[in-house]
Amino acid sequence: MMNGGLFGSSVPEGEPAPHYLAGQLIAAVFFYLAYACIILRVLYAGVTGGSLTRTLIWVPTLLAGALIAAVAAAAAFAAGKELLDWGGGWEVSGSNLSAALNGAISVLPPVAVIMALTPLFIPLDILLQVPRLMISDIRTGIKALDGYVRERKLQTRLTGETIVLAVEDDVYCAAAILSFARLQGLKCQHVSTISEAQGYLRAHQARIRLVILDLFVRVDRPCDTRTGKEWLLELGARFPREKRPFLIVVISGHTDLLGEAAGAADLVLQKPWDPRRLEEFLRQRGIIANKKSEVRSQKAEVRSRK
Numbered sequence: 456m457m458n459g460g461l462f463g464s465s466v467p468e469g470e471p472a473p474h475y476l477a478g479q480l481i482a483a484v485f486f487y488l489a490y491a492c493i494i495l496r497v498l499y500a501g502v503t504g505g506s507l508t509r510t511l512i513w514v515p516t517l518l519a520g521a522l523i524a525a526v527a528a529a530a531a532f533a534a535g536k537e538l539l540d541w542g543g544g545w546e547v548s549g550s551n552l553s554a555a556l557n558g559a560i561s562v563l564p565p566v567a568v569i570m571a572l573t574p575l576f577i578p579l580d581i582l583l584q585v586p587r588l589m590i591s592d593i594r595t596g597i598k599a600l601d602g603y604v605r606e607r608k609l610q611t612r613l614t615g616e617t618i619v620l621a622v623e624d625d626v627y628c629a630a631a632i633l634s635f636a637r638l639q640g641l642k643c644q645h646v647s648t649i650s651e652a653q654g655y656l657r658a659h660q661a662r663i664r665l666v667i668l669d670l671f672v673r674v675d676r677p678c679d680t681r682t683g684k685e686w687l688l689e690l691g692a693r694f695p696r697e698k699r700p701f702l703i704v705v706i707s708g709h710t711d712l713l714g715e716a717a718g719a720a721d722l723v724l725q726k727p728w729d730p731r732r733l734e735e736f737l738r739q740r741g742i743i744a745n746k747k748s749e750v751r752s753q754k755a756e757v758r759s760r761k
Contacts, residue, residue, distance in 0.1 A: 474533065474551045478558030481532050482525040486566060489521030518570050522563075529559035599627040606633035610643055618664040618742075619643035622652040622683065623706075624673035628726070632667055632706070635730050639743050641665075648675040649686045663701045665742055666690075668720075670707040683707070684716045691719025702740060704733065 493514060533555030603626040610633055619636050623629040624647040636643035644659075646652045649672060656663060670683040681689075683705070690703060696719070703719065708726040710717075717723055722736050737743040 474554040475558040475561075478529040478533060478555030479561050480558075481529040481555075482559035482562045485525035485528045486521050486562060489524060490518070490569065493517050493521070514573060515570070518566075518573065522566055522570075525562065526556070526559045530556055599630065602627070603630040603633070606630045606637065607645070609633075609637050613637065613640065613642045615642055616662050617642045617644045617659065618662060619667065620652060620655060620659075620663050620665070621645045621667045622649070622672060622686075623647065623667070623669045624671075625669070628669070628706070631730075635733065639734065639737070641742070647673050648679075649681045649683065650676050650679045652686065660700070665737070666701055666703045668703060668705050670705065670709055670712060684713060687713075687716045687719050691716070696721070702737075702742065704736070 497514070530552075533552045536555075537552055606629075619641050621629060621632045621636070621643055623632060623645065629645050629647070633643055633645060644655060646655055652666075652668075656666070668683050668687060670687075672683055674680050687703065687705065690699075694700070702721045704722045704724065705713065705717075705720045706724045706726060706728050707713075710723050710725045713720070713723065721740075722733070724733060734743060
């Protein structure tokens with residue numbers, strides 16, 4: 456395609472043909488070898504069940520890197536050839552180096568076509584995930600927020616159904632709960648408002664076995680300003696404790712404000728809370744397998760800013 460005239464790749468007038476074509480050939484070989492490696496990497500991710508989406512996100516960057524490496528390789532070969540000529544007493548010409556670079560750059564048209572066509576072979580559902588995944592990979596520099604994002608990603612790697620619903624609007628505390636659940640092998644869904652919690656519980660009531668609830672959470676709807684305490688009372692009225700299909704654990708920095716609502720909870724923990732106490736409680740209730748284990752990453756008490 457490059458040498459057949461389709462992209463006007465004939466040697467320009469005034470350019471030393473051997474050096475121009477050599478630069479073109481070297482750049483082409485390097486780029487297509489790199490492109491083949493990229494395709495093989497994508498196929499490998501698909502066959503092994505790896506993250507094909509995340510692999511494809513890097514394809515544009517890898518293609519650009521392959522092009523830069525191809526031109527650099529052609530320049531390096533051309534410079535090396537001129538250096539050998541100089542060492543052997545042969546004539547050294549800057550036009551030869553320039554011709555090799557121009558030849559390498561001449562691969563840009565077909566490469567541009569390849570780079571433009573490659574996304575067409577990526578499934579649309581994966582392309583639509585690219586912006587969200589790229590945004591989620593950005594580090595904010597805020598330790599609590601980055602820790603929360605990391606725990607959300609780690610949760611997606613757990614197998615099985617989601618059986619824990621965490622209702623917490625503080626990212627530091629939410630990350631601590633997600634980390635605890637992950638280390639115990641419990642898949643957890645986190646929401647930050649009561650309206651979200653109610654909607655999720657309604658849709659997945661059959662499989663939820665544990666609700667972890669804070670008393671004061673964010674309000675996302677002007678018509679729904681319920682606190683965690685008010686929702687706890689609603690759950691207590693709708694699901695009597697002896698017939699309720701899930702446990703309710705309240706973790707709050709203001710447990711003294713629970714009042715009569717405390718009777719609707721199966722366990723109340725004051726922030727900062729001890730993960731070992733929650734672990735033992737869940738083991739007794741059969742949520743966690745009855746075996747000795749420790750929460751390795753939570754040796755210290757979980758602290759909260761609330």
